[in-house]
Amino acid sequence: MSLADELLADLEEAAGEEEEAEGSDLGEEFPIEDVREEPEPPEASESVRSIAKLWGSKA
Numbered sequence: 001m002s003l004a005d006e007l008l009a010d011l012e013e014a015a016g017e018e019e020e021a022e023g024s025d026l027g028e029e030f031p032i033e034d035v036r037e038e039p040e041p042p043e044a045s046e047s048v049r050s051i052a053k054l055w056g057s058k059a
Contacts, residue, residue, distance in 0.1 A: 001009075
């Protein structure tokens with residue numbers, strides 16, 4: 001068996017172990033909370049033009 005074959009076999013084995021571990025979590029359900037965060041209004045409204053400066057502009 002070449003080194004590449006051994007590495008491929010190790011990867012396939014590791015992938016199988018991950019699938020088994022993920023499969024054990026499928027029975028658990030977590031409660032879903034209805035949490036809604038209200039956006040806060042900006043304190044000082046500024047236009048994009050007052051904030052942004054184009055690359056290469058002199059002003």
